Every structure is written in structure tokens, then in C-alpha cells.
Amino acid sequence: MAKVKKTPRPRAETPKGFRDYFGAEVTERAEMLSRIAEVYHAWGFDALESSAVETVEALGKFLPDVDRPNEGVFAWQEDEDADWLALRYDLTAPLARVYAQHRNDLPTPYRRYAMGPVWRNEKPGPGRFRQFYQCDADTVGAATVAADAEVCAMLATALEAVGIPRGDYVVRINNRKVLNGVLEAMGLEDEGMRAAVLRTIDKFDKVGEAGVRELLGKGRRDASGAYIDGVGLSAAQADPVLAFLTARSDTTAATLARLRDAVGGSVVGAEGVSELEDMAALLEAQGFGPDRIVIDPSVVRGLGYYTGPVFEAELTFEITDEDGRPRQFGSVAGGGRYDDLVRRFTGQEMPATGVSIGVDRLLAALRAKGRVTGEALGPVVVTVMDRDRMADYQQMVAELRAAGIRAEAYLGSPKNFGNQMKYADRRGSPVAVIEGTEEKARGVVQIKDLILGARIAESASLEEWKDRPSQYEVPRGDLVSKVREILDRPG
Amino acid sequence: MAKVKKTPRPRAETPKGFRDYFGAEVTERAEMLSRIAEVYHAWGFDALESSAVETVEALGKFLPDVDRPNEGVFAWQEDEDADWLALRYDLTAPLARVYAQHRNDLPTPYRRYAMGPVWRNEKPGPGRFRQFYQCDADTVGAATVAADAEVCAMLATALEAVGIPRGDYVVRINNRKVLNGVLEAMGLEDEGMRAAVLRTIDKFDKVGEAGVRELLGKGRRDASGAYIDGVGLSAAQADPVLAFLTARSDTTAATLARLRDAVGGSVVGAEGVSELEDMAALLEAQGFGPDRIVIDPSVVRGLGYYTGPVFEAELTFEITDEDGRPRQFGSVAGGGRYDDLVRRFTGQEMPATGVSIGVDRLLAALRAKGRVTGEALGPVVVTVMDRDRMADYQQMVAELRAAGIRAEAYLGSPKNFGNQMKYADRRGSPVAVIEGTEEKARGVVQIKDLILGARIAESASLEEWKDRPSQYEVPRGDLVSKVREILDRPG
Structure with missing residues (x-):
């Protein structure tokens, strides 16, 4: 037998850009x-959990026409004849594959929701990971904008359900067809020019109205001093684009009137405005007025990708950013209508619309609102004073659990009592229970209120400290009721 | 610009061995x-979600000492200098990595649970998929068998919590050290022989006592007629191994006495028996008697992998297999003590014990017990009779949802009413709501009880059918109460 080479110890590290959650x-x-x-x-949506692994071919965007088709995704090939496989990079591409594969067994329209991790083979950065969660809802096979309106209303309802109060969010709606109409009305037929305009208005969030006007025209010197070439439109040509971007008015009717002006005689533009009008009417009828869902043509994110209505949910309350400055929390969800995704597989038109919630951003928002703490309360820890009486300690734990109280016995080496208290501290335990030989003989237990204890330790005088008001001796029979009393203590 | 080659339509298929869940x-x-x-x-366990992607190095088993280190796992390398990465194949190897990486910030003992998909690059078969769920709980850093006993008691509690009643399951406990003691008492020092004995007793479930006796001796002709060579022990040498495997008796005390006999004077064997005795005592004290958790040395699965106590949860009720024969449901969870996994990273001893629940098998068991149906009740479908009154239909849907009733408006093309009813059928909808122009004018709605309707359609006479007892006309204001009445109808 060949001698086994001693392998060096493996590094205990997540791969770069990945992390663990505790x-x-x-x-x-x-x-x-x-x-x-x-x-x-x-709302009638059905759960779907598609496989995390897809063929690169099905994922689309990343076709195996180059040596390493894993640009942006994690991909591999079992052997030279095998399909390239990849981890899904979102939940929409798999939905299109699932619908195309199972369309004979699925209802149409098919309303589905999905939640789970997706993977991106991108440069990791602060707060940017290569595995993260998405939470999507989509309707496949419904051409009516009632489906888009439903998704927007459901999004607003979901935000309220997780603890974002009304007034702290707004869902803003735009429509790609309106922009197409504006470009048509301008007589801008050239695909390259149209793409350039799209890229430019995508910067509206960053550079504002004046910036977009410059960039649509001759160009603009940016903050770094570099000169960015413009699209080359005349001021008159740029006007309708700016009119579109800034069309939001006090009332839905006024906004729609301005958009109708901006699209001039364009048929597709009129269709887009009419879709927005229908959506607004349906939403109003369901009680989702402009305080919650509003038509706002300045929503330009994703206009290039989607084919009709586009929507974005924004949290409107202020948070303090890393530099101590107040700023609005910003976007937590986005979506829209994409009518071409299923056709890739089937060759047949199949309308679809949906929304994706940014799970990590929404969770951060809930933390900012104090709706979740990010810190779990640890279990009540029953310490082990006498190694041979583990059954006694387990009995206490069982009584506490039976009363619905999270509890455990210490299972490390019981020799050093200080280690047991350090353990309870690290677990965030609210209460420690102590029953030594002497307590056992007297039929009592010691109960330490660790949260109050920590507070006293921070601020107490020696006298207060000596009184040990955070530790109680109670009859063994009162264990559960005393622990319950401490856990229920306000503040 | 190069001409874009037209790509053929991608196949809409999951990769081989993967599936979608609906x-x-x-x-x-x-x-x-x-x-x-x-x-x-x-029970004091904390959640952990580690990344799905690990370095091959950290996963262990699959070291990059060959060209393609992806035997058994899905692995890839970004470029020649980069680490090999792989999808995790279980939740235990990542736990060892996580504990080694974060041990300065984690409490010791570290109790954690984890649930999520794992991936195996194995030949798929019927019911065997390359992505499946695991659900684990482990304690790292507790040397005491109180930790093993806790995991067993928690496993029993978890099975009851999901709907497996007491009496329908049993957790069986064994101990690797007892077997080591038996081999020591036999004077079997040779590693190769020991491994051969281990492999043989692993077949106990399949070939039974007589089969194991033959395989430990000269050998055995199997069902196909092929002759399997034996280990070559004498009958006297095989006796203690058989005594070990069949030591289970009516009482825990009797089982322990037989095991004590089987290990003779072996120190490690005595330690193993004493561990089993301690576990049984702790479990009895917590009310987990032999009706739920029993010492049974015939549990041999995993004896090769684990280093101390080994446990397995078995469901004891009968199901009917594919061939129509009754058989016991079998194992749904297994685990044990593995004291060497963290040491790979740190070089330091770190005891660990835990259990893994076979999620898909347990779910199948719940289906067999009728605890879950595998079929979801669909939403109430409000049909669209008049395309322009979508807001009316949405209003009905909103009223139903506000009453806690899952509901939706039909969003496909409303032209063909038959399609709407087909849709409701495919969704498994219990109720369809109809309000045409004529109903609207009279202030009523039609409510179809689809479940009762389907039942009548199967068995009704023409007369009964004509009476349409499964369709009701009610005032519009009674919509919610009538739907509620139908949903609450027993049976």
C-alpha cells in the first residue's frame, strides 16, 4: 500500500463573498x-420551489458559446459531453423554465410565489454577497393590467404585514410603453439612439433633471471633472423626455394628462397611458390610493428590461447612514411586466408580470424600525453544580419547557462555575438556575436575573451590589413561576 | 458588428436528477x-444557516488531489489558481467548518440546528434526487453522554410535534465502543479484520442473524446464487459478535447485562456499556422510557462513521409498499457522536453529537398517516363575466380575503366561461363566484360549491343534477357568509 501523505489542516473559512447566518x-x-x-x-398564489441548479442553456443570458460560460454565474461541466450546469442567479429565469416545462399541468394564469437563495459570481464588496435571498411573486399567462395592479396591491399588503406601517412606504408605477411613445413622438427611430436615451434616463436618480437634460444634449462634466459625452439631442427634442420623467403631479388625473401630452400621437404611447389609467382605477377601487400606490414616471430602474408596467416599492422614512447623515431608506422591491421570457422556450407569446422583494434590505428596514432586534433571547440555563445529579437538572429543564419557556441544562464541563456563567452570558440567557448540594438539602433553588444583574453591575453602588437584588432564593416548587415572573417583568 | 447567430430554443428541463416542488x-x-x-x-438550540457553497478543502472527504475532485459533490474551479468550490453534501461538514471558524465568538457547548438543501453528485434513481433537504441538530463541545441523551429525547419530541403519535415510533440506541469492546475481547487486533467485521454486521438488517453468522464464517450464497466469501472467523469467534447484535432484551437492565457479558474484560467496551446505562437512566428520569427510546444493539447503520453512541428513529406502523405488501415504514432519522470532525481544522479534540432527520421520508410518513394531504385547497375564484367590471370582482375578492378566505379574481381571458371553470377545477378551488350583468341588476351573486358539485357529478341522477343543489343564489351582501358556510361544511 502506498504511504498516505499527511495532508495539511484545511482552512476553516467560507469561500470569498459567502457568509454564515446565526x-x-x-x-x-x-x-x-x-x-x-x-x-x-x-391572494391565490401557489408556492414553487424550483431546483437551485439549472442548465446554463435554460438560464439563458449565459449561453455556452464561450470556453467558460460562467460569466456572472457559478457554472460547471461534469465532462466534455455533459450539459453546463449553473446555480440560479434569480427566481425569474427558473420560473420561465418551470412554466414552459410543466405548462400542460399548470393552471393558466399561473400565479406562483418563490423564496430562496440565489447565487451571483460577482466581485463581493461590503454588504454584497455572492449568495442572497430573493422573494418573488409572479403571474404567468395574464395579459390584463389587472394582474400588474394585483401584484402592486399585494406588495403593499405584504409590506404592511411584515411591519412597515402605511405612510412609511410607497409603491411607484411607471410604464415602458409610455417612454416608447415619447420616443416615437420625437421621431427617434434609430435603435442606437433609443438605447442611448434609455441609458441616460436610467441616470435620472443620480444626476437629476438638469443632469439628464445635459446628457441628452451635448454632455456633462461629472463630479470627478471628467466630461461625459451627450446623446446629441436638441433642447426641443429633449423636452418630451423631460416632460415624461417629471410628469408626476398632485393628482393621478393630472399626471395622466401630462403623459398624454408627452406621447403626442403615438399609438403605443397612448396604450401605455391607458394601462396606467386602468391600473390606477383598479387600485383606487380596492382602496389603494396614491398615498400607497402612485403613478410616477421618474421610476426608471428596469425600464430597459421590462416591456410594460414597471413598479418599485420605496420606504420613505429616514435612517442615518454610515456617515451620520439622514437619508431616505429607499427601494426594497421592484418588478414589472416581461412578456418575452417564456417564449424563449416555447416560441409562443406568454405574458408575465411579477415583483421581487429584496429580502435583506427589507430586513434591514425592519431592524431600523425596531420591528426586529437582530438579537435573540437565549434559553434559561440550568447550571450543573453536582455532576451526578444531571437528571435533577434535566427535570427542571423539562418543567420549564413544559411551561413554554426555552431552557437547557449546561452540558460543558461543570468543574468551573465561572465558565457556566460566561456561557449563559454569551447565550444571552435571561435567567440562570442554581441548585447546589446545600440548596438541594434545603429544598430551594437560586434564580439569577441575568438581565437585571447586568444592568445593576453597570451602575450599582457597592451597597446595592451587596444586596444582590437580582438573585432570588425560592422553594424548588416555585421554580417555574419565579422564572416566568422574571421573564414577564416589563422593560 | 458581427452578425448575431440565431440560437436554437433552449430545452425547458431541470438537469437530470433535479426536480421542482409545487x-x-x-x-x-x-x-x-x-x-x-x-x-x-x-431545547436551547440556535439556528445556523451556513453558505451552500464551501471550499472543497473544507468539505474534507473530497480533497483536491486528483484532476477532478468532484467525486460525489458538485464542484468547480473559477480558474487554475482559484480554490475548488463545491455545493455542500450534508450539514455536518459545514458545521465543523463554522465551529472552527467562529469558535472564539460561539458559546461552548454550541447547540445549533440547521435545515436546508444539500446536493449529491450521484446517479439519480426513482425517488433519489441530487438535491434534497436535511434537518439537523448538533451539540459541539459537550463530552458528556447527557448531550447524546438530550438529542435522542429532542428527536422523540420533534417526531411527536409533527404528528407521529407515541407508539408509532421508537428511537433505538447503540454504541460503537461496545462493538470495539467485543472485538477487543475476541482478540481481533487486525485492522483489516475489524473493518471486515464492521462491513458484515452492517448487513444485519438485510441478511439477519443467520446470514451474519455465515458471512462472519466461511461465507454465504446470496439470493442470486452468487457465493459471497466470509470473514473467516470460527463459530466461537463469531459468537460474541452475534451476542452483541442480538443483546436486546425485555428490560434495559437485561440488555445491559448481556452487553456486559459480550465485552468481557475490555475497558473500552465497559465504557460503552456504561455510556448506554447513563443515557438510559437520564432518559428514564425525563420520562423517555423504553416505549419511546430503547437500547438496541442491532442498530448498526453508521457504526463505522461514529465514535460513541449511535441512534436511529424508526417508524413502527405499517404501510403498503408499491407491490401492495404491508411493511414497516422504517428509519426517518439517524445520528450519533463524532468526535473527530472539528479536529481536522484545529488540531484540537472537540466532541460533537447530533442527529439528522430525513425530511422527505418524514413527510412521506406524515402523508401515509394522513397528517398532511399533499394537496392544497385552492382559492375561491371570482369569475369575470363582464370585463369592464373588474373592479367589482376585485371588491368581492377583497371582502373574502378580509374575512380570512383565500380568494382571487380570474385574470385570464374572460371570453370563454368554460375556461374559467376549468381553471377553478385545476386550482382545486372549493368555490366559484359568478356575477353576470343580470345578477348585478338583481343585486345577487351565484355561488358554486365545486367540491359538492364534483361529487354530485360523479353519482347524481339526471333529476338530482337538474336541481343543481350545489349552486346557490344569494344577495350580494351575503357573499362572504355563504362562502364561509360552504367552506365550513363538514366532510
Whole structure:
């Protein structure tokens, strides 16, 4: 037998750009997703969990026409004749594949929701990971804008269900066809020019109205001093584009009137305005007025990708950013109508519309609102004073659990009592229970209020400290009721 | 610009060995996992979600010492200098990595639970997929068998929490050290011989006592007629191994006495028996008697992998297999103590024990028990009789949802009413609501009880059919109460 080479110790590290999630990070996200799922389900959407692994061919964007088709995705090939496989990079591309594959067994329209991790083979950065969660709802096979309106209303309902109060968010709606109409009305037929205009208005969020006007015209010197060439439109040509971007008015009717002006005689433009009008009417009728869902043509994110209505949910409350400056929280969800995705597989038209919630951003928003804490309360820890009486300690734990109180016995080496208290501290335990030989003989237990104890330790005088008001001796029979009393103590 | 080559349509298929999960398949699994998580959490275990992607180095088993280190796992390398990455194949190897990486920030003992998909690059077969769920709980850093006993008791509690009643399952416990003691008592020092004995007793489930006796001796002719060479022990040498495997008796004390005999004077064997005795005592004290958790040395699965206690949860009720024959449901969870996994990274001893629940098998068991149906009730479908009155239909849907009733308006093309009813049927909708122009004028709605309707359609006479007892006309204001009445109808 060949001699086994001694392998060096492996490094205990996640791959670059990946991370682990602990305790409350996991349970708070699960709780939030479960509340969103409840809303989606109540609205008639069915759960779907597609496989994490897809063929590169099915994912689309990344066709195997180059040596390494894993640009942007994690991809591999089993052997030279095998299909390239990849981890899904979103939940929409798999939906198109699922619908095309199972369309004979699925209802049409097919309303589905999906939640789970997706993977991106991109340069990781601060707060940017290569595995993250998405939470999507889509309707495949419904051409009517009633489907788009439904998704927007459901999104607003889901935000409220997870704890974003009305007034703290707004869903803004735009429509790609209106922009197409504007370009048509301008007589801008050239595809390259149209694409350049699209790229430019995508910068509206960053450079504002004046910036977009410059960039549509001759060009603009940016903050770094570099000169950015413009699209080359005349001021008159740029006017309708700016009119479109800034069409939002006090009332829906006024906004729609301005958009109707901006698209001039364009048929597709009129269709876009009419779609927005229909959506607004349907939403109003369901009680989703402009305080919650509003037509706002300055929503330009995704206009290039989507084919009709586009929507974005924004949180409107202020947070303090890393530099201590107040700023609006910003976008937590986006979506729109994409009518071409299923056709890739089937060759047949198949309308689709949907929304994706940015799970991590929404969770951060809930933390900012104090709706979730990011910190879990640890279990009550029953310390082990006498190694041979483990059954006694387990009995206490069983009584506490039976009363609905999270509890455990210490299972490390019981020799050093200080280690047990350090353990309870690290777990965030609210209460420690102590029953030594002497307590056992007297039929009592010591109960330490660790949260109050920590507070006293921070601020107490020696006298207060000596009184040990955060530790109680109670009869063994009162264990559960005393622990319950401490846990229920306000503040 | 180069001419874009027209790409052929991609195939709409999951990769071989992968599948999608729809509706109730997703929600029932999520519900089951959430109940298990509640138990784990109440017992002091913290959630952990590690990344799905690990370095091949950290995963261990599959070291990059060959050209393609992806034997058994899905692995890839970004470029020649980069680390090989792989999808995790279980939740235990990542736990060892996580604990080694974060051990300075984690409490010790570290109790954690984890649930999620794992991936195996194996030949798929019927019911065997390359992505499947695991649900694990482990304690790292506790040397005491109190930790093993806790995991067994928690497993029993979790099974009851998801709907497996007491009496329908049993957790069976064994101990690797007892077997080591038996081999030591036999004077079997040779590693190769020991491994051969281990492999042989692993077949106990399949070939039974007589079969193992033959295989430990000269050999055995199997069902196909092929002759399998034996290990070559004498009958006297085989006796203690058989005594070990069949040591289970009516009482725990009797079983332990037989095991004590079987290990003779072996120190490690005595230690193993004493561990089993301690576990049984702790479990009895917590009310987990032999009706739920029993010492049974015939549990041999995993004896090769684990280093101390080994446990397996078996469901004891009968199901009917594919061939129509009754058989016991069998194993749904397994685990044990593995004290060497963290040491790979740190070089330091770190005891660990835990259990993994076979999520898909447990779900199948719940289906067999009728605890979950595998079929979701669809939403109430409000049909669209008049395209221009979508807001009216949405209003009905909103009223139903506000009453906690899952509901939706039909969003496909409303032209063909038959398609709407087909859709409701495919969704498994219990109720369809109809309000045409004529009903609107009279202030009423038609409510179809689709479940009762389907039942009548199967068995009704023409007369009964004509009476249409499954369709009701009610005032518009009674919509919600009538739907509620139908949904609450027993049977």
C-alpha cells in the first residue's frame, strides 16, 4: 500500500463573498418570509420551489458559446459531453423554465410565489454577497393590467404585514410603453439612439433633471471633472423626455394628462397611458390610493428590461447612514411586466408580470424600525453544580419547557462555575438556575436575573451590589413561576 | 458588428436528477420544518444557516488531489489558481467548518440546528434526487453522554410535534465502543479484520442473524446464487459478535447485562456499556422510557462513521409498499457522536453529537398517516363575466380575503366561461363566484360549491343534477357568509 501523505489542516473559512447566518439572523428572516408567504397565499398564489441548479442553456443570458460560460454565474461541466450546469442567479429565469416545462399541468394564469437563495459570481464588496435571498411573486399567462395592479396591491399588503406601517412606504408605477411613445413622438427611430436615451434616463436618480437634460444634449462634466459625452439631442427634442420623467403631479388625473401630452400621437404611447389609467382605477377601487400606490414616471430602474408596467416599492422614512447623515431608506422591491421570457422556450407569446422583494434590505428596514432586534433571547440555563445529579437538572429543564419557556441544562464541563456563567452570558440567557448540594438539602433553588444583574453591575453602588437584588432564593416548587415572573417583568 | 447567430430554443428541463416542488409539496415541508425548529429552539438550540457553497478543502472527504475532485459533490474551479468550490453534501461538514471558524465568538457547548438543501453528485434513481433537504441538530463541545441523551429525547419530541403519535415510533440506541469492546475481547487486533467485521454486521438488517453468522464464517450464497466469501472467523469467534447484535432484551437492565457479558474484560467496551446505562437512566428520569427510546444493539447503520453512541428513529406502523405488501415504514432519522470532525481544522479534540432527520421520508410518513394531504385547497375564484367590471370582482375578492378566505379574481381571458371553470377545477378551488350583468341588476351573486358539485357529478341522477343543489343564489351582501358556510361544511 502506498504511504498516505499527511495532508495539511484545511482552512476553516467560507469561500470569498459567502457568509454564515446565526440565530436571530436566520429566524427573523424566516419569520418575515413566512408572513410574506401568508399574504401571497391568501391572494391565490401557489408556492414553487424550483431546483437551485439549472442548465446554463435554460438560464439563458449565459449561453455556452464561450470556453467558460460562467460569466456572472457559478457554472460547471461534469465532462466534455455533459450539459453546463449553473446555480440560479434569480427566481425569474427558473420560473420561465418551470412554466414552459410543466405548462400542460399548470393552471393558466399561473400565479406562483418563490423564496430562496440565489447565487451571483460577482466581485463581493461590503454588504454584497455572492449568495442572497430573493422573494418573488409572479403571474404567468395574464395579459390584463389587472394582474400588474394585483401584484402592486399585494406588495403593499405584504409590506404592511411584515411591519412597515402605511405612510412609511410607497409603491411607484411607471410604464415602458409610455417612454416608447415619447420616443416615437420625437421621431427617434434609430435603435442606437433609443438605447442611448434609455441609458441616460436610467441616470435620472443620480444626476437629476438638469443632469439628464445635459446628457441628452451635448454632455456633462461629472463630479470627478471628467466630461461625459451627450446623446446629441436638441433642447426641443429633449423636452418630451423631460416632460415624461417629471410628469408626476398632485393628482393621478393630472399626471395622466401630462403623459398624454408627452406621447403626442403615438399609438403605443397612448396604450401605455391607458394601462396606467386602468391600473390606477383598479387600485383606487380596492382602496389603494396614491398615498400607497402612485403613478410616477421618474421610476426608471428596469425600464430597459421590462416591456410594460414597471413598479418599485420605496420606504420613505429616514435612517442615518454610515456617515451620520439622514437619508431616505429607499427601494426594497421592484418588478414589472416581461412578456418575452417564456417564449424563449416555447416560441409562443406568454405574458408575465411579477415583483421581487429584496429580502435583506427589507430586513434591514425592519431592524431600523425596531420591528426586529437582530438579537435573540437565549434559553434559561440550568447550571450543573453536582455532576451526578444531571437528571435533577434535566427535570427542571423539562418543567420549564413544559411551561413554554426555552431552557437547557449546561452540558460543558461543570468543574468551573465561572465558565457556566460566561456561557449563559454569551447565550444571552435571561435567567440562570442554581441548585447546589446545600440548596438541594434545603429544598430551594437560586434564580439569577441575568438581565437585571447586568444592568445593576453597570451602575450599582457597592451597597446595592451587596444586596444582590437580582438573585432570588425560592422553594424548588416555585421554580417555574419565579422564572416566568422574571421573564414577564416589563422593560 | 458581427452578425448575431440565431440560437436554437433552449430545452425547458431541470438537469437530470433535479426536480421542482409545487404548492403543498413546498408548504407542507415548510410547516413540518417550522414545527421541528420550534422544538429545537425550545431545547436551547440556535439556528445556523451556513453558505451552500464551501471550499472543497473544507468539505474534507473530497480533497483536491486528483484532476477532478468532484467525486460525489458538485464542484468547480473559477480558474487554475482559484480554490475548488463545491455545493455542500450534508450539514455536518459545514458545521465543523463554522465551529472552527467562529469558535472564539460561539458559546461552548454550541447547540445549533440547521435545515436546508444539500446536493449529491450521484446517479439519480426513482425517488433519489441530487438535491434534497436535511434537518439537523448538533451539540459541539459537550463530552458528556447527557448531550447524546438530550438529542435522542429532542428527536422523540420533534417526531411527536409533527404528528407521529407515541407508539408509532421508537428511537433505538447503540454504541460503537461496545462493538470495539467485543472485538477487543475476541482478540481481533487486525485492522483489516475489524473493518471486515464492521462491513458484515452492517448487513444485519438485510441478511439477519443467520446470514451474519455465515458471512462472519466461511461465507454465504446470496439470493442470486452468487457465493459471497466470509470473514473467516470460527463459530466461537463469531459468537460474541452475534451476542452483541442480538443483546436486546425485555428490560434495559437485561440488555445491559448481556452487553456486559459480550465485552468481557475490555475497558473500552465497559465504557460503552456504561455510556448506554447513563443515557438510559437520564432518559428514564425525563420520562423517555423504553416505549419511546430503547437500547438496541442491532442498530448498526453508521457504526463505522461514529465514535460513541449511535441512534436511529424508526417508524413502527405499517404501510403498503408499491407491490401492495404491508411493511414497516422504517428509519426517518439517524445520528450519533463524532468526535473527530472539528479536529481536522484545529488540531484540537472537540466532541460533537447530533442527529439528522430525513425530511422527505418524514413527510412521506406524515402523508401515509394522513397528517398532511399533499394537496392544497385552492382559492375561491371570482369569475369575470363582464370585463369592464373588474373592479367589482376585485371588491368581492377583497371582502373574502378580509374575512380570512383565500380568494382571487380570474385574470385570464374572460371570453370563454368554460375556461374559467376549468381553471377553478385545476386550482382545486372549493368555490366559484359568478356575477353576470343580470345578477348585478338583481343585486345577487351565484355561488358554486365545486367540491359538492364534483361529487354530485360523479353519482347524481339526471333529476338530482337538474336541481343543481350545489349552486346557490344569494344577495350580494351575503357573499362572504355563504362562502364561509360552504367552506365550513363538514366532510
